[in-house]
Amino acid sequence: MARKKAYIEEEVIEKAMRLFWRNGYESTSMQMLEKEMGINKFSIYSSFGSKHGVFLESLKSYKKKVNSIFEKFKNSTNGVEGIKEFFYDSVNLCYQEGNQKGCLISNTYNEFSETEDDLVKGEMTSFMDNLKTLLIAKLRMDGTKDEKTITKQANFLLLAKHGLAAASRVNSRQEIEDYIEMTFKNL
Amino acid sequence: MARKKAYIEEEVIEKAMRLFWRNGYESTSMQMLEKEMGINKFSIYSSFGSKHGVFLESLKSYKKKVNSIFEKFKNSTNGVEGIKEFFYDSVNLCYQEGNQKGCLISNTYNEFSETEDDLVKGEMTSFMDNLKTLLIAKLRMDGTKDEKTITKQANFLLLAKHGLAAASRVNSRQEIEDYIEMTFKNL
DNA sequence: CCGATAACTAAACAATCGTTTAGTTATTTT
DNA sequence: AAAATAACTAAACGATTGTTTAGTTATCGG
Numbered sequence A, B: 001m002a003r004k005k006a007y008i009e010e011e012v013i014e015k016a017m018r019l020f021w022r023n024g025y026e027s028t029s030m031q032m033l034e035k036e037m038g039i040n041k042f043s044i045y046s047s048f049g050s051k052h053g054v055f056l057e058s059l060k061s062y063k064k065k066v067n068s069i070f071e072k073f074k075n076s077t078n079g080v081e082g083i084k085e086f087f088y089d090s091v092n093l094c095y096q097e098g099n100q101k102g103c104l105i106s107n108t109y110n111e112f113s114e115t116e117d118d119l120v121k122g123e124m125t126s127f128m129d130n131l132k133t134l135l136i137a138k139l140r141m142d143g144t145k146d147e148k149t150i151t152k153q154a155n156f157l158l159l160a161k162h163g164l165a166a167a168s169r170v171n172s173r174q175e176i177e178d179y180i181e182m183t184f185k186n187l
Numbered sequence C: 001c002c003g004a005t006a007a008c009t010a011a012a013c014a015a016t017c018g019t020t021t022a023g024t025t026a027t028t029t030t
Numbered sequence D: 001a002a003a004a005t006a007a008c009t010a011a012a013c014g015a016t017t018g019t020t021t022a023g024t025t026a027t028c029g030g
Helices: A009-023 A030-037 A041-048 A051-075 A080-094 A104-112 A118-141 A147-167 A173-184 B009-023 B030-037 B041-048 B051-075 B080-094 B104-112 B118-141 B147-167 B173-184
Strands: none
Touching (some): A009 A030, A009 A104, A041 A051, A051 A118, A080 A118, A080 A147, A080 A173, A104 A118, A118 A147, B009 B030, B009 B104, B030 B051, B051 B104, B051 B118, B080 B118, B118 B147
């Protein structure tokens, strides 16, 4: 052993994540990352290998935030009402600290949809698949719908969720909440 | 007068627009524009001044496409049913030529939301304002709703439209159409 | 306390970014 | 046909991109 790291990797990734969240991948430069993370380029590269590596770790860091919301959602036994609560929780994350950065997952989905970055894309699709499975499970809870409407409503909600995330970059929180209410009025 | 231009500005901008539509502003380089537009950097700069100028013209070119859809929408006397048709028309544009590039306006809205580019942002907000005015006018047509619900439904539809545009980058056309049907089921 | 080693600083890397400029080619007008 | 002029080609611009590397500093185990 020799000299110790003067930073904690989890902490600097959290900061990097916030930068990517706000600006996206392409518009965030190593220079900006250096400044925001508070460490030298060398340290960034020795810890995460590349800018791409920093981004991948940032995605994981964001997913941790989302996971606690997912966990609550998973444990809910309220059916459709539970989905609605989950939507509210997700929106709250988008407006954290008064910011309007949208959802990092959705932002990334959009930015990378025309690329061939399989690593990032893999993270995206696995996320969406998990969400869909969860939605279907919750929709089944009410016990009144047939499988066909459940599939349809799950797709609907998945798309609404993605739309919400996109809209939370440009719409006010009030508009978003109105939208959620309207969406769940007849499910 | 001397030598004539070997290209038509409208035509090369149409090509540039398709590139921005697919990749966004930041990820599209002058090199790519040269290749796609089929003209030299010099010609691009002498015609449009800068990359930013090319983008602004591209936005206008896209708006022309949208305007024909708007025009039809404007002339519709079908109220909510007319809005639904408008949504379908808009989605068709997003899936033009079998592509899945979303809507250039929405894509731009997302990409530029954290910038301070007032020119681009101006184009965006004016677009959204026009759409909202139109939506309200159409919602009034049915004559059964009070102003409060009209405002609420207009906001809802505006957000749904934006969400649809975002989703059309990653979702299948069938999913999008299901979403539209579900959205209009109770308006 | 000393040699080993890992983390740091800072400078440089090649490549690419958007932009400009010098030099050549083609068209128009006199 | 010659002079004028605008559009072309192509090379270079400085700045910035992501990445690497050489040299220094700090901390560890022996």
